[in-house]
Amino acid sequence: MAGHFPPLRFPIVQAPMAGGPSTPALAAAVANAGGLGFLAAGYRSSADLQDDLLRVGALTRQPVGVNLFVAEYTVVDEAAVAAYGETIAPLAARHGAPLGLPRFDDDELEAKLAVVCDARPPIASFTFGCPSSLAVERLRERDIAVWITITDPDEARLAASAGADALVVQGAEAGGHRGTFRDADGNGEIALLPLLRLVRRVTGLPLVAAGGIGDGRAVAAVLAAGARAAQIGSAFMRCPEAGTSDPHRAALARPGRTALTRAFSGRRARGIVNAFMREHDTDAPSAYPHVHHLTAPLRAAARHAGDAEAINLWAGQAYRLAEEAPAGELVSRWGAEAASALREAQAIIDGRV
Numbered sequence: 001m002a003g004h005f006p007p008l009r010f011p012i013v014q015a016p017m018a019g020g021p022s023t024p025a026l027a028a029a030v031a032n033a034g035g036l037g038f039l040a041a042g043y044r045s046s047a048d049l050q051d052d053l054l055r056v057g058a059l060t061r062q063p064v065g066v067n068l069f070v071a072e073y074t075v076v077d078e079a080a081v082a083a084y085g086e087t088i089a090p091l092a093a094r095h096g097a098p099l100g101l102p103r104f105d106d107d108e109l110e111a112k113l114a115v116v117c118d119a120r121p122p123i124a125s126f127t128f129g130c131p132s133s134l135a136v137e138r139l140r141e142r143d144i145a146v147w148i149t150i151t152d153p154d155e156a157r158l159a160a161s162a163g164a165d166a167l168v169v170q171g172a173e174a175g176g177h178r179g180t181f182r183d184a185d186g187n188g189e190i191a192l193l194p195l196l197r198l199v200r201r202v203t204g205l206p207l208v209a210a211g212g213i214g215d216g217r218a219v220a221a222v223l224a225a226g227a228r229a230a231q232i233g234s235a236f237m238r239c240p241e242a243g244t245s246d247p248h249r250a251a252l253a254r255p256g257r258t259a260l261t262r263a264f265s266g267r268r269a270r271g272i273v274n275a276f277m278r279e280h281d282t283d284a285p286s287a288y289p290h291v292h293h294l295t296a297p298l299r300a301a302a303r304h305a306g307d308a309e310a311i312n313l314w315a316g317q318a319y320r321l322a323e324e325a326p327a328g329e330l331v332s333r334w335g336a337e338a339a340s341a342l343r344e345a346q347a348i349i350d351g352r353v
Helices: 025-032 045-060 077-092 109-120 133-143 153-162 192-200 216-224 246-252 276-282 290-307 326-347
Strands: 012-015 037-040 064-069 123-128 146-150 168-169 207-210 230-234 260-261 269-272
Touching: 012 025, 012 133, 012 216, 025 037, 025 045, 025 064, 025 326, 045 064, 045 109, 064 230, 064 269, 077 276, 077 290, 109 123, 109 133, 133 146, 133 276, 153 168, 153 192, 168 192, 168 260, 192 207, 192 216, 216 230, 216 326
Parallel strands: 012 230, 037 064, 064 123, 123 146, 146 168, 168 207, 207 230
Antiparallel strands: 260 269
């Protein structure tokens, strides 16, 4: 598998959505329909990841990848984090939840790498940073292809130098956390179509387009722009196989707007604007995963209470395209729509319409 793009019936990749929406059932449903499913290892323990791999293996024999976080330690303003905790403490108290302990951890990267190397899924993808060349070599020695998420051409060059087999090109439209190697305002905020063309100028690696893709015509658009496949997240979140919480599902079905915020985790992420974002965005420091751990108990309590105004509602700019339908049905439909859109485009080019 290393160095090769997996053969797929449809050029559709299910985005790994950490924190609940991604499940073995969702990954298997997408894979069985002819797309590429993904397990999200983020926020899962290495033991949980091992269990997820066993569960997905019982549901499909088709390729399923695993996504890992690359969280590198950075110095944070601890006083700012503490002050932020005081700001959100009244809301936590109203939900009967303690605030968590702000701290750094690397999301068990080494232990999860060991699980992946042992399980040998066809693909391991990375986000939040560039894995070391040694980690890439370790995976490729086991015939595991390495995909690295990038958000600008400079990151693409670094990822290619590290030995990536493919790049997940994340446009600014994408929901959830930005995959930037360094979390700084303005970094990695290029829209998907220009980003695909800019990245193609610096590397010939296969590109997987991510961000604002919610139907077959959008799949066709990114294929025409040079991608080998489209990675889709938000449009899968209302599927019955997804682990999306009830308040999050309800928010995805309503009109709204999205914005980038650090309010929930200390790292820029795109979500549907709610009261928590409006009230706390300007106060949140750049401190990941410290703020993530700080707010986690509050968000869990609010989620349990069905309070959509106090939880992270990660969603991309095209989230209104999401439908309450089985994942396999969506993959098949999007594949057919993409083929039809490309035929229509060719007819226009040929002057037949």
